[in-house]
Amino acid sequence: MKIKKYIQKLIDLVKLEREAEIEAMKEEMRALSPKGREKVGRAILDLKGKIVGREFEFLLVKYQREREIQTEIEVGDLVLISKQNPLLSNLYGTVVEKRKKSIVVALEFVPKWAQGKVRIDLAANDITFRRQIENLKKLSNFGLLALKFLLKKEKPRKSKFLYFDSQNKKLNKDQRQAVSLALGSKDFFLIHGPFGTGKTTTLAELILQEVERGKRVLACAESNVAVDNIVEKLYKKARIVRVGHPSRVSKDLKETTLSFLVQLHPDYRNVLKLREELERLKNLREKFLKPTKERKRGLSRSEILRLAMKGKTKRGISSEEIKRMAQWIKLDKEIQKVFRAVKAIENWIVKEIIKKAEVILSTNSSAALEFLENEIFDVAIIDEASQTTIPSCLIPLAKAKKFILAGDHKQLPPTIMNERAFELSETLFEKLIKIYPQKSKMLKIQYRMNEVLMKFPSFQFYGGKIKSFEKVKKISLKDLKLKRPNFDSFFNFILDFKKPLVFVDTAKIPEKWESQRESSTSRENHFEAFLVMEILKKFLKIGAKRNQIGVITPYDDQVKLIRSLLEDEKCEVKSVDGYQGREKEIIIISFVRSNKEGELGFLEDLRRLNVSLTRAKRKLIAIGDSKTLSKNKVYKSFIEFCKKVGGYIEV
Numbered sequence: 001m002k003i004k005k006y007i008q009k010l011i012d013l014v015k016l017e018r019e020a021e022i023e024a025m026k027e028e029m030r031a032l033s034p035k036g037r038e039k040v041g042r043a044i045l046d047l048k049g050k051i052v053g054r055e056f057e058f059l060l061v062k063y064q065r066e067r068e069i070q071t072e073i074e075v076g077d078l079v080l081i082s083k084q085n086p087l088l089s090n091l092y093g094t095v096v097e098k099r100k101k102s103i104v105v106a107l108e109f110v111p112k113w114a115q116g117k118v119r120i121d122l123a124a125n126d127i128t129f130r131r132q133i134e135n136l137k138k139l140s141n142f143g144l145l146a147l148k149f150l151l152k153k154e155k156p157r158k159s160k161f162l163y164f165d166s167q168n169k170k171l172n173k174d175q176r177q178a179v180s181l182a183l184g185s186k187d188f189f190l191i192h193g194p195f196g197t198g199k200t201t202t203l204a205e206l207i208l209q210e211v212e213r214g215k216r217v218l219a220c221a222e223s224n225v226a227v228d229n230i231v232e233k234l235y236k237k238a239r240i241v242r243v244g245h246p247s248r249v250s251k252d253l254k255e256t257t258l259s260f261l262v263q264l265h266p267d268y269r270n271v272l273k274l275r276e277e278l279e280r281l282k283n284l285r286e287k288f289l290k291p292t293k294e295r296k297r298g299l300s301r302s303e304i305l306r307l308a309m310k311g312k313t314k315r316g317i318s319s320e321e322i323k324r325m326a327q328w329i330k331l332d333k334e335i336q337k338v339f340r341a342v343k344a345i346e347n348w349i350v351k352e353i354i355k356k357a358e359v360i361l362s363t364n365s366s367a368a369l370e371f372l373e374n375e376i377f378d379v380a381i382i383d384e385a386s387q388t389t390i391p392s393c394l395i396p397l398a399k400a401k402k403f404i405l406a407g408d409h410k411q412l413p414p415t416i417m418n419e420r421a422f423e424l425s426e427t428l429f430e431k432l433i434k435i436y437p438q439k440s441k442m443l444k445i446q447y448r449m450n451e452v453l454m455k456f457p458s459f460q461f462y463g464g465k466i467k468s469f470e471k472v473k474k475i476s477l478k479d480l481k482l483k484r485p486n487f488d489s490f491f492n493f494i495l496d497f498k499k500p501l502v503f504v505d506t507a508k509i510p511e512k513w514e515s516q517r518e519s520s521t522s523r524e525n526h527f528e529a530f531l532v533m534e535i536l537k538k539f540l541k542i543g544a545k546r547n548q549i550g551v552i553t554p555y556d557d558q559v560k561l562i563r564s565l566l567e568d569e570k571c572e573v574k575s576v577d578g579y580q581g582r583e584k585e586i587i588i589i590s591f592v593r594s595n596k597e598g599e600l601g602f603l604e605d606l607r608r609l610n611v612s613l614t615r616a617k618r619k620l621i622a623i624g625d626s627k628t629l630s631k632n633k634v635y636k637s638f639i640e641f642c643k644k645v646g647g648y649i650e651v
Helices: 003-033 034-039 125-139 141-150 171-182 200-212 224-234 251-256 258-264 269-287 301-310 320-354 390-397 417-423 428-435 451-462 489-495 526-541 555-566 604-615 633-644
Strands: 044-054 060-064 078-082 093-099 100-109 117-122 188-192 217-221 241-242 360-362 378-382 400-405 440-441 502-503 549-553 572-576 584-590 616-624 648-650
Touching: 003 034, 003 125, 003 141, 003 390, 003 417, 034 301, 034 526, 044 100, 060 451, 100 188, 125 390, 141 390, 141 400, 141 428, 171 188, 171 440, 188 200, 188 428, 200 217, 200 224, 200 400, 217 224, 217 390, 224 251, 224 360, 224 549, 224 616, 241 251, 241 258, 251 258, 258 269, 258 320, 269 320, 301 320, 301 555, 360 428, 378 390, 378 417, 390 428, 400 428, 451 572, 451 604, 451 616, 451 633, 489 502, 489 526, 489 648, 526 549, 526 555, 526 584, 526 616, 549 555, 555 572, 604 633, 616 633
Parallel strands: 188 400, 188 440, 217 360, 217 378, 241 360, 378 400, 502 616, 502 648, 549 572, 549 584, 584 616
Antiparallel strands: 044 060, 044 117, 060 100, 078 093, 078 117, 093 100
16 A cells, blocks of 8 residues: 555544544433443542642642542543533543542642532543654655555664663573564564563563763653553663653652752742742733623724723723723733743743753653654653554554554553544554564563462463563462451352362352343343452451452443442442453452353454453452353363362352
8 A cells, every 4th residue: 555545544443442432432422321321330429629729730629528439530531621511611621639529630720619519520632643644744744654564665774682781680591582682673572562671671671771962852651550650660860851741740759840940940940930920910800891892892902002091981881891801901011922932931841851861751741742843752662552553553653753552462452432433442553563473572571470370371372472570370379468367168169278269159059140221232141240359358357458459341331330339338349441461469350241042252262361360469269150261262271271280160
């Protein structure tokens, strides 16, 4: 395919996905009552707002109510604030803090109505799609080169081993080789990092080595959490600047943000003085008459100023009113002048900071921000590249002479809502590693989990190449100093410290069947939810902490069902897709599917199974109907493996 045609195709796909996300949000707002949308966790009603401070250039508004807030809205989410109908509002903000009965939102401006009684809705982030489309329309030569490799229009150069003196002496052989080959690549390189293999640690070493060679680095990822993980590993080891909305950055890393560094700059004192002057002028302007359309009666601003000088009236407006409007206009001009001066100083400070930085870190989308527009980097490094669409990847790639992608195409790809845009789920990382396997290096030592938990995913998805780091091979619940289980034989078996992996088979239970809510495409399983709760309670009784346990399930309705049963046990319950990149000491999986037809739905995507099985460090309990699951040979093999290691029990 020709490059121009392919770019247009990508633009069309992004537009389809953008429309689907926005329409899905609007449709839900139209279809559900306010209480219905609150019930599914995507709205918070009956809130009252109050400005509680400022964070950098944003005003912080605390929204609270008497009853407890239970919602899926998280810190860092984009939200829409409205009086009653969110479809009629365009006031967007970012969640900064979330408490039991309050939520703090960062806003650029706060209209008076937004400090009264409002509702908050989770919003679709249209900005990300717009940035992708704009970047594709004016794609740089660096971005075009990446597409030429993808479409086999250009042949990449061979990656060579380049010697380096490692700063992190704990790197294993594979990690060192990955860094060496990435340094020795002239165009691009791919680091394949399966579960727990220290992919981000490897990238941090690579970034520091590039900096040591005098290179400027742009380091990105799809999510803020992944970017923060890189920032943590580089903190105080290089001159780094974390770009993006400060509310989306981990609180511990605020001092690495561009906003924070701007305020530390000696010239920022001038900005503060000018802002004080702005406030003074705005307060003064309030004393005069704003020239609204009704008051002006067709007069222009210059006409009002002329009439005021001559003390004349016109169109039935008194000379006093004209003078008061003229004074408002003069003060407004002064305000705009001061505001431009503030922006000019801030922009100059930003350029200074960016120029001196060795590493710029941001999400893929934030790499499109205005102050990075003309910046060129020696290398762009993207983590989570196997969860990133090609249009998203191309934003940072368009700014660098070479690129390094790190990811794992054996785990879940980006989630695409529009079936017609499904092609976007094929990532640049996945496509390039298939075309140019010689341009990649796989990390093979995992540092996360007990060896028993590792074995099945290693053989099933990675050809048995993954090995355990010596110190994690035998880790177990015993290390957490929990009490010995003292329940009936069934639960004692499930919680046994010597059994890292247990499959709980519901096949012989009459209540095992899945069900479907009215007008929902998702699935739930009440018996499995009940079992999850019982196991969870037993873990808490033997001393496990809530933050050590994660419950995951492939279906959103099962997530909602389990959350509704939790009561005081506030453990983390998420979909498999929402748990990628995470880990817990103990994981409980509910597979949900149990039907006479043996239908598995999207469980058939085995990457979902891979993610599910690789989140636990010391204990994994999987609950499912072996009869239904065994219709797929890989699930059947997994159940057989559980039997082989002595971790199988029937309900």
